[in-house]
Amino acid sequence: xxxxxxxxxxxxxxxxxxxxxxxxxxxxxxxxxxxxxxxxxxxxxxxxxxxxxxxxxxxxxxxxxxxxxxxxxxxxxxxxxxxxxxxxxxxxxxxxxxxxxxxxxxxxxxxxxxxxxx
Amino acid sequence: xxxxxxxxxxxxxxxxxxxxxxxxxxxxxxxxxxxxxxxxxxxxxxxxxxxxxxxxxxxxxxxxxxxxxxxxxxxxxxxxxxxxxxxxxxxxxxxxxxxxxxxxxxxxxxxxxxxxxxxxxxxxxxxxxxxxxxxxxxxxxxxxxxxxxxxxxxxxxxxxxxxxxxxxxxxxxxxxxxxxxxxxxxxxxxxxxxxxxxxxxxxxxxxxxxxxxxxxxxxxxxxxxxxxxxxxxxxxxxxxxxxxxxxxxxxxxxxxxxxxxxxxxxxxxxxxxxxxxxxxxxxxxxxxxxxxxxxxxxxxxxxxxxxxxxxxxxxxxxxxxxxxxxxxxxxxxxxxxxxxxxxxxxxxxxxxxxxxxxxxxxxxxxxxxxxxxxxxxxxxxxxxxxxxxxxxxxxxxxxxxx
Numbered sequence: 252x253x254x255x256x257x258x259x260x261x262x263x264x265x266x267x268x269x270x271x272x273x274x275x276x277x278x279x280x281x282x283x284x285x286x287x288x289x290x291x292x293x294x295x296x297x298x299x300x301x302x303x304x305x306x307x308x309x310x311x312x313x314x315x316x317x318x319x320x321x322x323x324x325x326x327x328x329x330x331x332x333x334x335x336x337x338x339x340x341x342x343x344x345x346x347x348x349x350x351x352x353x354x355x356x357x358x359x360x361x362x363x364x365x366x367x368x369x
Numbered sequence: 370x371x372x373x374x375x376x377x378x379x380x381x382x383x384x385x386x387x388x389x390x391x392x393x394x395x396x397x398x399x400x401x402x403x404x405x406x407x408x409x410x411x412x413x414x415x416x417x418x419x420x421x422x423x424x425x426x427x428x429x430x431x432x433x434x435x436x437x438x439x440x441x442x443x444x445x446x447x448x449x450x451x452x453x454x455x456x457x458x459x460x461x462x463x464x465x466x467x468x469x470x471x472x473x474x475x476x477x478x479x480x481x482x483x484x485x486x487x488x489x490x491x492x493x494x495x496x497x498x499x500x501x502x503x504x505x506x507x508x509x510x511x512x513x514x515x516x517x518x519x520x521x522x523x524x525x526x527x528x529x530x531x532x533x534x535x536x537x538x539x540x541x542x543x544x545x546x547x548x549x550x551x552x553x554x555x556x557x558x559x560x561x562x563x564x565x566x567x568x569x570x571x572x573x574x575x576x577x578x579x580x581x582x583x584x585x586x587x588x589x590x591x592x593x594x595x596x597x598x599x600x601x602x603x604x605x606x607x608x609x610x611x612x613x614x615x616x617x618x619x620x621x622x623x624x625x626x627x628x629x630x631x632x633x634x635x636x637x638x639x640x641x642x643x644x645x646x647x648x649x650x651x652x653x654x655x656x657x658x659x660x661x662x663x664x665x666x667x668x669x670x671x672x673x674x675x676x677x678x679x680x681x682x683x684x685x686x687x688x689x690x691x692x693x694x695x696x697x698x699x700x701x702x703x704x705x706x707x708x709x710x711x712x713x714x715x716x717x718x719x720x721x722x723x724x725x726x727x728x729x730x731x732x733x734x735x736x737x738x739x740x741x742x743x744x745x746x747x748x749x750x751x752x753x754x755x756x757x758x759x760x761x762x763x764x765x766x767x768x769x770x771x
């Protein structure tokens with residue numbers, strides 16, 4: 252697997268076809284003498300910001316800790332939770348990407364549903 | 370019949386690209402100050418817009434992806450962030466100009482100051498986005514946008530000299546270095562080749578569920594839609610050249626003269642209606658285009674055909690954009706200066722928006738055998754080169770010529 256081509260920035264789709272964000276980062280483990288092993292993919296504003304500039308990541312993390320409904324919790328999905336790879340990465344179940352949906356749900360319940368006609 | 374109706378997407382895109390306050394003002398200023406001499410810039414902009422919208426539609430129909438999706442996937446976080454920043458900031462300025470244009474059209478109709486119209490106008494735009502499905506916006510703006518045909522009728526009515534117009538279609542240099550001439554040339558291209566146009570058209574193709582079967586319809590839609598806008602922008606320039614010669618337009622109150630000097634009082638109302646619907650179409654288009662870009666880049670749920678509660682981040686993003694855009698109107702910013710600045714800055718970010726498009730159009734993983742051929746690539750390279758030249762000269766010209 253080519254991480255840049257096949258994993259990073261690819262869209263994640265829940266079991267029911269719901270968009271779950273994109274792979275903003277990957278986490279690999281390394282043990283002496285063994286090949287690099289991909290363990291998790293990360294979704295989140297701070298991870299995305301890190302790829303632009305480390306300072307932007309610090310700011311984003313600080314803002315998320317203060318204002319995000321998840322209190323800045325990073326969404327990490329084990330690679331084993333991804334059922335299919337390809338143009339879209341399909342998850343086995345939506346639970347794995349639950350934290351990535353926290354803003355969507357919070358804004359829906361706290362803001363959008365309170366506006367008439369939503 | 371269904372494929373014929375796709376033309377509505379082309380006309381909506383075109384109304385937002387060619388017949389909004391930016392294009393109307395720059396074409397009028399060009400015609401009034403330089404006669405037919407800048408007509409070639411409108412023609413060049415139209416050809417570029419046809420080519421680029423065809424590419425954007427082909428990309429989405431074949432790959433079943435929007436440009437926003439592919440931008441993030443293919444180029445990663447940094448390039449995506451840079452494009453969002455560049456296109457986003459300039460588009461918010463253009464949105465401010467469009468909302469102000471909409472408020473000005475309402476002031477011209479009612480006599481009540483445009484600043485007081487800021488909030489009702491912003492609410493109207495938001496309400497259309499909140500309640501309207503994509504088809505309603507598409508067919509509504511495309512249908513009402515036909516009022517702008519009055520510019521074409523006016524162009525025939527003023528009976529312009531054919532040879533002079535034909536000469537205007539050939540690129541010409543001013544007799545002596547003239548910053549204003551080039552500033553208006555850059556502004557016209559900036560007003561025509563707005564990057565949000567292509568992101569919007571690409572998303573519209575997905576909203577309308579285009580597939581590879583729509584490729585030939587896409588060619589017709591892009592050509593008819595952009596020609597509709599280009600011919601009308603040219604007509605604005607021609608009429609301004611005939612009825613407002615040697616006039617420097619620096620006050621929006623002078624804008625309706627372009628039609629009222631041809632049709633009298635009816636012309637005034639036709640102008641007000643054209644400006645109103647053009648700015649409304651552009652405001653809807655820009656707001657949606659930037660929202661689409663963000664939603665697709667971060668893979669949120671998106672679409673005008675969803676209920677608002679089904680796409681919370683999508684609807685709140687367009688809500689925030691309208692709220693930011695209307696601040697320019699409420700602050701009473703000079704509409705013409707804001708328009709000219711926004712168009713010059715749009716020209717400055719063009720290479721940033723167009724270079725990824727050119728690379729994507731050659732990526733066979735997305736397009737297979739429908740990737741760009743040598744002709745489309747040659748044309749696209751010329752467009753990117755022109756956009757690079759525009760980027761270099763637009764800022765100094767904005768200071769010198771604006």
